[in-house]
Amino acid sequence: MRRIRVGVKFCGHCNPLLDGGEMVTAAALLDDRIDFVSWLDPELQQLLIVSGCPIDCVERPPFTGEVVHVAGQRVDGKMTPLPEVPDAIVRSILRRAGIQG
Amino acid sequence: MPLKDGKAYRESLQPLKMNVYAFGEKIENVAEHPLFQPHINAAALTYELAHDPLTEDLVTATSHLTGLKISRFTHIHQSTDDLIKKVKMLRLIAGRTGSCFQRCVGWDAMNATYSVTYEMDQELGTGYFQRFRNFLQYIQENDLMLAGAMTDPKGDRGLSPAKQVDPDMFVRVVAKNEAGIVIRGAKVHQTGIINSHEMLIMPTMAMAEEDVDYAVCCALPTNAPGVIHIFGRQTNDERRLGGGDIDQGNARYGTVGGEALTVLNDVFVPWERVFMCGEYQYAGLLVERFASYHRQNYGGCKAGVSDIIIGATTAMAEYNGVAKASHVRDKVVEMVHLTETLYCGSIACSCEGAVTPSGAFFVNPLLANTVKQNVTRFIYEIARLSHDVSGGCIATLPSEQDLRHDEVGKYVEKYFKGVDGVPTEERMRMARLVENMTGGTALVESMHGAGSPQAQRVMILRQANLGHKVKLAKELAGIKERDSKK
Numbered sequence: 001m002r003r004i005r006v007g008v009k010f011c012g013h014c015n016p017l018l019d020g021g022e023m024v025t026a027a028a029l030l031d032d033r034i035d036f037v038s039w040l041d042p043e044l045q046q047l048l049i050v051s052g053c054p055i056d057c058v059e060r061p062p063f064t065g066e067v068v069h070v071a072g073q074r075v076d077g078k079m080t081p082l083p084e085v086p087d088a089i090v091r092s093i094l095r096r097a098g099i100q101g
Numbered sequence: 102m103p104l105k106d107g108k109a110y111r112e113s114l115q116p117l118k119m120n121v122y123a124f125g126e127k128i129e130n131v132a133e134h135p136l137f138q139p140h141i142n143a144a145a146l147t148y149e150l151a152h153d154p155l156t157e158d159l160v161t162a163t164s165h166l167t168g169l170k171i172s173r174f175t176h177i178h179q180s181t182d183d184l185i186k187k188v189k190m191l192r193l194i195a196g197r198t199g200s201c202f203q204r205c206v207g208w209d210a211m212n213a214t215y216s217v218t219y220e221m222d223q224e225l226g227t228g229y230f231q232r233f234r235n236f237l238q239y240i241q242e243n244d245l246m247l248a249g250a251m252t253d254p255k256g257d258r259g260l261s262p263a264k265q266v267d268p269d270m271f272v273r274v275v276a277k278n279e280a281g282i283v284i285r286g287a288k289v290h291q292t293g294i295i296n297s298h299e300m301l302i303m304p305t306m307a308m309a310e311e312d313v314d315y316a317v318c319c320a321l322p323t324n325a326p327g328v329i330h331i332f333g334r335q336t337n338d339e340r341r342l343g344g345g346d347i348d349q350g351n352a353r354y355g356t357v358g359g360e361a362l363t364v365l366n367d368v369f370v371p372w373e374r375v376f377m378c379g380e381y382q383y384a385g386l387l388v389e390r391f392a393s394y395h396r397q398n399y400g401g402c403k404a405g406v407s408d409i410i411i412g413a414t415t416a417m418a419e420y421n422g423v424a425k426a427s428h429v430r431d432k433v434v435e436m437v438h439l440t441e442t443l444y445c446g447s448i449a450c451s452c453e454g455a456v457t458p459s460g461a462f463f464v465n466p467l468l469a470n471t472v473k474q475n476v477t478r479f480i481y482e483i484a485r486l487s488h489d490v491s492g493g494c495i496a497t498l499p500s501e502q503d504l505r506h507d508e509v510g511k512y513v514e515k516y517f518k519g520v521d522g523v524p525t526e527e528r529m530r531m532a533r534l535v536e537n538m539t540g541g542t543a544l545v546e547s548m549h550g551a552g553s554p555q556a557q558r559v560m561i562l563r564q565a566n567l568g569h570k571v572k573l574a575k576e577l578a579g580i581k582e583r584d585s586k587k
Contacts, residue, residue, distance in 0.1 A: 012159030012186075014193035015408070021155045038154060057189065058158055 003032075004097050006046045006068070007039035009061060016052025017072045018082060024050060026086035034093055039063075046093055066096040104161070104172060105244045106152050107145035114141070114296055119324045121295050121361075123332035131295055135341050136332070139355025141296045143202040144246060146354075147174060147194060159190040165460075166238050174204040175241045177215050178462040184451035188401035192444065195405025199351050199538055201358035201546070203293025205398045207247030210301040211237060212461060213390035214318060218376050219459035221383045229376045230459070236320055236374060240299065248297040248323065250288040250363065251391060253305040262308065262315040272302060272365060273314040274378060281371040282378060284317060288365070290549075292358035295330050297323050300363070304377070307385025316384045318377035319370045327368040333360040336541030345501035347530055350537025357546040389560065393450075393466040395551040396473035400447025403476050403547065406538065407440040410487050413535050417491040420519040420528045432486045439479040446472035467564035470557040477554045480547035484539035495536040498529055 010020050028036050039047060039061055046066045051058050056071035068089060073080055075088040094100070105113065114132040121128040128134050132141065150156040151172050162176035162183065163169070178184050194202050215237065218229035240247055253262075256270030265271070272286035284302065294300060301320050308316050321328070335356050337349070346352035377383060415433055418424040450468035457463050488495065494517065504513045504526065518525045537543070548554065575582070 008154065010155045010158060012156050012189060012193060014159060014189040015196070015404075057185070 003035045004045050004093060004099075005035050005037055005041060005043055006048050006093055007041050007044040007063075008036050008048045008050060009039040009058060011049075011051040011053075011056070011058035013052040017054075018052055018070075018085065020050035020052055020070070023070065023085050023089065024048070027089045030086055031090045031094070033099070034090065046096060048089065048093070068092045068096065102243055104151050104170065105148045107149035110145050110148040110246070111141065113298065117298065117322075117324045119295060119330060120328060121330045121332060128332075136338065137295060137359065139200070139341070139349075139351070139353065140203065140293065140359030143198045143200055143354045143358075144204060144293060144296055146198060147202050147204050148172070148244070150194065150197075156193060159186055159193055162186075164238075164241050166234065166241065169241075171241045172244055174208045175211070175237070175244065175247075176208075177212055177237070178454070179460070180462055181452055181454045184397070184454045184462055184464055185448060188397065188444075188447040188451055191398055191401030192405040192408070195402040196408045197405075198354040199406055199409045199534070200354045200356055200543075201292065201402065202354075203248075203296070203358045204246055205402070206249035206292050206395065207297065207299075207301060208249075209391055209394035209398070210249030210251070210303060211240070211247065212394050212463075213387055214301065214303070214376055216457040216459040216461045216463060217383055217387045217390055218318075220386070220457070221377070221380055223458065225380060227380065232373055233376050236376075243298075245298040246293070246296070247320075248291055248294040248300040249303070249391065249395075250291055250294070250300045251303045251305050251388070252288060252290050254287055254289050255305065261312055262306075263311040271305065271312075271315045272317060274317050275314075275367065277378075281369055282317070282319065282375055283367050283369050284319065284365050285367050286365055288363045290333070291330070291361045291363045292550075294323055294361050294363055295332060295359065299323060302365075303387055303391060304384040306388055308381040310381060312384075313379045313381050316377055316379055316381035318375075318387060320374045320376070321368060321370050325368050325370075327366040329364040329366065330361040331364070333362065335359075336543070337537070345505075347501040347504070347526070347533055350533035350535075356537055356542050357550075389466065390463060392552055392556065392560070393464050393469045396557065397447055397450050397464045397469040399476040399547075399551060400443035400445070400472045403480055404440050404444040404447075407436065407443070407480070407483050410483055410535070410538050411436045411440065413531055413538070414487040414490050416531050417528075417535060420523045420531065421492055422520045423490075429490055432490050436483050436486050439483050443472060443475055443479055446475060466560060470560045470564070473551050474554060474557040474561065477548050477557075481544060484544060487535055487539050491532060491535045494528075495532045495539075498532055501529075504529065 008024055024036055047063045048068045051071040054072040069076055076092055080088045121131050131137050150160045160173055161170050162173040164171045165179050218233045221227055222230045253271040256265045262271035269286045274282050275285045276283035300323050303318050304316055340348045418429050423429050450465045453465035454462045499513050504510055514525045519528050
């Protein structure tokens with residue numbers, strides 16, 4: 001099965017409520033069907049935006065595909081307990097790819 | 102040329118072979134001397150973070166000149182969003198270094214010179230703006246570190262440049278020819294200059310016609326012939342030269358920026374690097390623009406530094422076993438309140454920025470000066486609260502050598518221990534960090550960096566719009582405006 005290539009764009013993390021790097025690293029360990037790569041990768045299937053806080057000031061790169069969005073403890077707009085954020089990221093990616101978690 | 106990383110930045114310093122003196126000696130290799138490593142490390146981190154996926158969104162920008170990805174430290178602000186990102190980036194990096202990383206001075210100098218040369222050309226028909234754009238593009242394409250060189254020695258502060266007994270108290274043009282100009286004088290408190298590639302000389306104050314030779318803005322390499330840098334001492338700087346790292350407090354990044362006295366002994370500058378030469382009418386505007394940009398910074402970088410001080414203070418309270426005491430928690434709350442108040446000011450002056458005729462964005466100068474005025478007070482209060490909570494040991498701890506000593510080390514270990522479960526060495530490390538960040542040079546920088554308090558108060562009064570306030574008061578008090586002709 002072809003793995004899902006997800007480009008990750010971080011906000012800069014000036015005063016983060018969550019460590020986006022740690023969250024993505026943890027998410028990568030949860031499901032080996034997903035490859036987290038740079039947002040500059042030319043073959044992205046999805047984009048994962050990770051802002052360290054709800055201000056969410058990250059600059060959005062032009063992308064027409066599916067976008068998973070983390071801003072502080074909100075994953076796709078839904079408040080999520082911190083330990084559950086990596087799992088919520090994975091579930092959102094799989095759902096958008098039409099795969100059952 | 103691609104963006105430099107930390108290693109490439111360090112390597113780029115090697116061939117400069119600047120004329121640097123410290124502790125009465127000529128320094129043969131600045132890039133490798135232990136005295137300068139913390140400052141070089143801090144600047145190197147600014148290059149490193151441009152390549153880190155977690156931080157690149159803040160630390161890089163798109164050049165309006167070339168459309169290429171550049172370091173944000175060489176970017177001309179194109180929007181209020183750029184101004185906001187500046188503040189956020191400064192908080193981010195200061196939160197990693199706990200000290201000054203030096204690059205904002207040159208950045209602010211570039212932004213100020215960019216907009217002022219444009220306006221000068223519009224009114225006077227000079228050709229400085231295109232020259233400056235060429236220089237800016239050179240800086241961006243080579244990802245260079247630029248020192249902003251504004252502060253003159255000033256001699257008798259009650260006298261203008263032209264009236265000084267010693268005419269070298271302000272940098273001036275002493276000769277001109279077809280190829281360029283020759284400048285003489287000195288710049289003091291030059292942050293990061295001994296590990297910068299270039300410097301941008303600017304006048305230090307508003308000037309009158311008699312000061313025409315002192316109205317000079319130009320760029321030159323930090324290793325140009327005739328340039329001598331004499332490095333300034335900092336609190337506890339000799340701790341860098343001994344063994345161990347605990348006593349330095351912040352061994353990796355040191356204390357503030359690393360300042361130098363930079364002497365300009367008849368230094369030649371070619372015309373293509375001259376951006377003001379005699380246009381004294383614009384000296385004041387250039388100073389005002391630079392100062393406001395620079396004062397904008399302080400609620401960003403000092404918030405990042407204060408984030409660490411608050412963290413260190415909280416840790417010390419835990420190590421001392423007093424973290425749950427209500428007065429301690431209240432003091433930590435006060436430190437957070439002061440920090441976020443500073444940050445609010447910097448964000449606000451950025452949000453209320455406006456476009457200049459050049460297209461570059463400029464901060465709200467009233468709010469920017471208010472931020473810096475607050476920094477001259479709040480950082481002292483944050484430091485005082487940190488001292489209060491951390492305890493007297495930050496000033497009385499024995500040295501790292503004593504901790505390691507065969508005979509007395511066990512006593513240092515035993516009698517400087519706090520709560521069970523925290524090794525004495527960790528308590529000592531945190532105490533030294535507090536000492537490093539809250540005393541001596543670090544505090545004075547908050548007072549006088551980006552201008553002394555009175556300089557801000559002059560600009561606050563100028564921008565205060567007092568006439569409007571009086572009008573509002575008269576309206577409510579039922580006082581009618583008198584006809585001034587009667």
